[in-house]
Amino acid sequence: MxxxxxxxxxxxxxxxxxxxxxxxxxxxxxxxxxxxxxxxxxxxxxxxxxxxxxxxxxxxxxxxxxxxxxxxxxxxxxxxxxxxxxxxxxxxxxxxxxxxxxxxxxxxxxxxxxxWDLERQVRLVAGSLVLVGVLGGLAVPALTWLAAAIGAGLVFAALSNTCAMGLLLSKLPFNRAxxxxxxxxxxxxxxxxxxx
Known part of the structure; x- marks a missing residue:
């Protein structure tokens, strides 16, 4: 193609x-x-x-x-x-x-x-989820998978030039004037x- x-x-x-x-x-x-x-x-x-x-x-x-x-x-x-x-x-x-x-x-x-523009919102949400996954993983080891999933999603977003998290955030009332x-x-x- x-x-x-x-x-x-x-x-x-x-x-x-x-x-x-x-x-x-x-x-x-x-x-x-x-x-x-x-x-x-x-x-x-x-x-x-x-x-x-x-x-x-x-x-x-x-x-x-x-x-x-x-x-x-x-x-x-x-x-x-x-x-x-x-x-x-x-x-x-x-x-x-x-x-x-x-x-x-x-x-x-x-x-x-x-x-805040959408890209900044995505960085905040993704970073927060990774932080929760890493720090929460100290108490509940399974939470480290959350950080891994967010990392994989960010890699996919970069490779495909799409962003599922950005799409979801754009639906929030704050972003839909x-x-x-x-x-x-x-x-x-x-x-x-x-x-x-």
Whole structure:
């Protein structure tokens, strides 16, 4: 099975393209809480988990328009590109380095209430479980298997570029802000493109 590399766009190029008449649309695929904390002005938020259910509608509304996918560092956006490409969208790019690279380049962002991003939450939960497994294993030796299971899960997450723990954490109310309305985001993406 051959895979083609995910098309990327660096922060500098994106900033130049956003100032041009043929500016791409920005689709942020992070959790609503991450998006609410900081995002690129003008971007719309459709979380990665919601993309498969809306792929056909996005294809219909966006057609062959240029769309840049944004996440924290680029990993989730690359997965989103594959999901949307399978749904028939073309003209997709991933912001290389994600919102972190965008901010590092000194590009403008809209800020809301500060929250922990999903990757930081995963590190906290995984580290806590390993600590409980190791320290608890001193009293109950079978608990060391908890630490081993978490370690194996982290290795699998790195090799597969997926994260079951992150997926579970993204379902928590803290990460599912009430302001995320996928239907409105899809309509906004289409409207923004029609006004150019």
């Amino acid at each position: 051959s895979t083609t590399p995910t098309p990327t766009m660096d922060a500098f190029t994106l900033r130049q393209r956003l100032a041009s008449p043929d500016a791409p649309r920005l689709l942020d695929v992070r959790t609503p809480a991450e998006y609410a904390a900081v995002h690129i002005p003008g971007s719309a938020n459709v979380p990665l988990d919601d993309l498969p259910a809306h792929g056909a509608e996005l294809r219909r509304r966006l057609r062959d328009d240029d769309v840049v996918l944004v996440c924290r560092t680029g990993g989730r956006a690359a997965r989103a590109e594959r999901v949307l490409a399978e749904a028939g969208l073309s003209g997709l790019h991933v912001l290389d380095g994600g919102i972190l690279a965008w901010q590092e380049a000194g590009s403008p962002v809209a800020r809301g209430r500060r929250r 009430a302001s995320c309305d996928v239907e409105s985001a899809v309509r906004r993406l289409a409207r923004d493109g029609a006004s150019r």
